[in-house]
Amino acid sequence: MRRWIWTFFPHSLTLRLMAAAALWVLPVLALAGFLLGWAFRTHLESQLDAKLSDYQRELLAAASIDDSGNLVLDYIPADPRFSRVFSGWYWQAAMGGKVVRQSTSAGPMEAGALNQLSAVDGITDLYGPGQRELRVYRRDVTLPRGTAPVTILVAAPCDELEADMAQFATHIFIIMATLGLTFLIAIYLQVGFGLRPLGFLRREIAAIRNGRAERLSSSFPDEIAPVVEEVNALIDHNRQLIDRARNEAGNLAHALKNPLSVLSHEIADLEPARRAALAAQLDSISGQVERILQRIRAAGPSAGGNAPVDLAEIADDLTFSLGTIYRERCLDLRFEIAPGTAFAGDRGDLVEILGNLCDNACKWARSRVTVRAGRRDDRLAVAIEDDGPGIAAGERENVLARGQRLDERVPGSGLGLDIVHEIVTLYRGRLNLSDSALGGLRVELDLPAA
Amino acid sequence: MRVLIVEDDSEIQRLLATALTSAGYAIDCAGDGEDGLHLGMTESYDAIILDLGLPQIDGLSILERWRKDGVTTPVLILTARDSWTEKVKGLRAGADDYVAKPFQMEEVIARIEALIRRAKGITSSVVSIGPLTLDTAQSMVFRDGHPITMTPLEYRLTAYLMMRRGAVISKTEITEHIYDQNFDCDSNVVEVLINRLRKKLGPDTIETRRGHGYVLAL
Numbered sequence: 001m002r003r004w005i006w007t008f009f010p011h012s013l014t015l016r017l018m019a020a021a022a023l024w025v026l027p028v029l030a031l032a033g034f035l036l037g038w039a040f041r042t043h044l045e046s047q048l049d050a051k052l053s054d055y056q057r058e059l060l061a062a063a064s065i066d067d068s069g070n071l072v073l074d075y076i077p078a079d080p081r082f083s084r085v086f087s088g089w090y091w092q093a094a095m096g097g098k099v100v101r102q103s104t105s106a107g108p109m110e111a112g113a114l115n116q117l118s119a120v121d122g123i124t125d126l127y128g129p130g131q132r133e134l135r136v137y138r139r140d141v142t143l144p145r146g147t148a149p150v151t152i153l154v155a156a157p158c159d160e161l162e163a164d165m166a167q168f169a170t171h172i173f174i175i176m177a178t179l180g181l182t183f184l185i186a187i188y189l190q191v192g193f194g195l196r197p198l199g200f201l202r203r204e205i206a207a208i209r210n211g212r213a214e215r216l217s218s219s220f221p222d223e224i225a226p227v228v229e230e231v232n233a234l235i236d237h238n239r240q241l242i243d244r245a246r247n248e249a250g251n252l253a254h255a256l257k258n259p260l261s262v263l264s265h266e267i268a269d270l271e272p273a274r275r276a277a278l279a280a281q282l283d284s285i286s287g288q289v290e291r292i293l294q295r296i297r298a299a300g301p302s303a304g305g306n307a308p309v310d311l312a313e314i315a316d317d318l319t320f321s322l323g324t325i326y327r328e329r330c331l332d333l334r335f336e337i338a339p340g341t342a343f344a345g346d347r348g349d350l351v352e353i354l355g356n357l358c359d360n361a362c363k364w365a366r367s368r369v370t371v372r373a374g375r376r377d378d379r380l381a382v383a384i385e386d387d388g389p390g391i392a393a394g395e396r397e398n399v400l401a402r403g404q405r406l407d408e409r410v411p412g413s414g415l416g417l418d419i420v421h422e423i424v425t426l427y428r429g430r431l432n433l434s435d436s437a438l439g440g441l442r443v444e445l446d447l448p449a450a
Numbered sequence: 451m452r453v454l455i456v457e458d459d460s461e462i463q464r465l466l467a468t469a470l471t472s473a474g475y476a477i478d479c480a481g482d483g484e485d486g487l488h489l490g491m492t493e494s495y496d497a498i499i500l501d502l503g504l505p506q507i508d509g510l511s512i513l514e515r516w517r518k519d520g521v522t523t524p525v526l527i528l529t530a531r532d533s534w535t536e537k538v539k540g541l542r543a544g545a546d547d548y549v550a551k552p553f554q555m556e557e558v559i560a561r562i563e564a565l566i567r568r569a570k571g572i573t574s575s576v577v578s579i580g581p582l583t584l585d586t587a588q589s590m591v592f593r594d595g596h597p598i599t600m601t602p603l604e605y606r607l608t609a610y611l612m613m614r615r616g617a618v619i620s621k622t623e624i625t626e627h628i629y630d631q632n633f634d635c636d637s638n639v640v641e642v643l644i645n646r647l648r649k650k651l652g653p654d655t656i657e658t659r660r661g662h663g664y665v666l667a668l
Contacts, residue, residue: 251503257530257551258459265465265555286552290532297533321534321541325548328568348535355534 021187052137065145071095088157096148133158214307249296299346300426308342308450338374344450356416364388380449385436396433452476456486457501474589483507502529517544524565570613580668620663
């Protein structure tokens with residue numbers, strides 16, 4: 001049943017609901033029209049019958065038996081329709097089966113034709129002259145002094161009634177069609193109104209995906225609330241998975257790094273050539289481990305459920321942390337964050353990006369490191385500058401390449417930049433190296449803003 | 451100088467202890483969080499190397515407890531957890547430096563030295579008082595530019611006296627800072643050590659303040 005419906009309205013709830021509404025609205029309207037028509041016809045028929053009865057009574061009142069025993073009419077109905085030939089309106093007075101007098105309209109008709117047609121006392125429908133359907137009222141009475149029963153017969157055409165009916169039906173159809181159309185428009189609007197929360201839901205989910213919100217709000221109608229709850233539960237579950245993956249990554253790091261530390265120390269006693277060879281291998285292993293761990297750790301933009309990440313807060317953390325690590329260098333580390341600058345993504349990822357870049361800048365700087373961040377349209381622009389030696393234009397490409405170490409003399413350098421580059425690429429951002437006005441390196445970041 | 455190493459990996463612990471001992475430090479080791487927390491609270495150290503992933507109590511909680519209880523000893527976090535989020539957390543908890551594993555031994559020793567100097571208010575790795583020069587980077591003591599051969603214990607005491615120059619240092623403080631935890635605290639040993647140093651550095655270099663302790667008299 002469900003599949004069957006979907007083949008007709010594959011993609012639209014609105015169409016489905018409209019079709020369902022049409023399925024009952026249109027028959028109900030049709031039934032209403034039919035019942036109205038029936039009531040109207042009954043009314044017209046009873047009116048016609050009343051009229052026939054009136055004329056019949058009039059004729060009966062005019063009828064009498066004269067002294068010679070013949071039927072005479074003192075007067076006849078004045079309705080002009082009885083005068084127009086074959087108008088459909090006829091009357092007839094007969095006695096003992098013999099027509100005594102009839103309306104002018106029945107003039108050319110063979111006398112008794114009507115009489116023959118209607119043999120029943122009361123109202124009958126029958127076909128009269130010209131195969132025209134007539135409604136006939138016949139009454140047989142015996143008048144005082146009469147020797148034979150007198151038959152009074154009045155007929156009216158049915159087609160007049162049918163014409164009235166047809167006109168009425170046209171009206172009814174127009175009214176019902178208008179009504180149906182109005183209903184469908186009203187239902188369309190009603191469905192749109194009813195389904196509006198779905199639009200809100202879509203927008204909120206998009207906001208989560210774009211990192212502008214963390215969860216769905218709770219202000220949804222009862223019918224959608226369970227779905228919202230499920231989505232929120234799914235987001236929480238995803239976040240737990242990410243957290244668990246990060247924990248596992250941390251555990252793995254712990255497990256691998258201790259042996260690596262031990263090995264790199266143990267080879268110190270070897271002869272220089274062998275030591276260099278082993279050290280290079282160990283470095284390569286450490287580098288690979290580091291990169292893979294970083295990649296596992298990076299949540300990326302698709303993780304979902306990220307609240308906008310406030311840059312000022314991270315700047316505060318990094319000022320404190322780098323200030324502690326480089327306390328003796330007395331660096332002038334300055335963050336200039338435009339108010340309300342926020343990142344759409346995972347907080348840990350941004351901390352990793354900025355931490356590595358600022359750490360690099362601090363390592364190389366002579367005395368000054370400046371970080372500026374602001375919004376440019378819907379992008380987040382960050383520039384990190386130092387007054388260190390900088391990187392020659394030709395070298396910059398290499399720095400971003402995998403695992404390239406820029407200078408072995410500064411411990412731990414090099415690995416940071418390519419990790420940063422990878423995370424930035426995850427967010428479809430850009431990382432650009434250039435010369436700083438301060439004299440050293442200028443690193444420009446382009447990331448999604450929240 | 452006395453350093454506490456809180457590290458659950460016995461190999462790393464052994465390596466650090468060996469390297470730091472040969473650099474002239476007295477070393478205590480703790481293999482789990484509870485031990486580490488306890489030692490850091492009760493003993494007096496010049497620096498602490500702290501791993502984060504520890505059995506029983508994790509490193510961050512230990513650090514927070516120490517700082518809450520007023521332990522101001524410089525702490526170097528040495529851990530495999532090297533994301534910046536964790537670095538920030540560690541430094542915010544009160545660490546003074548953060549080194550990620552795998553590490554270079556020279557770097558750890560250099561940073562420990564720097565932490566101790568910083569804590570004692572000395573900015574250079576070379577301290578000169580009168581004819582004596584202490585080079586903590588090389589673990590050497592010079593008199594008028596000539597190196598003096600010393601046992602590790604003698605070096606540790608000289609370095610401690612020179613870094614705390616001008617201050618009267620009690621025997622207890624000396625035993626606390628130059629011997630490790632397992633040392634059986636006998637005050638005669640300190641006196642013997644002081645006398646040996648006087649012979650090497652010069653008879654008037656170390657002054658005895660009766661009932662109080664010793665002071666570098668240069």
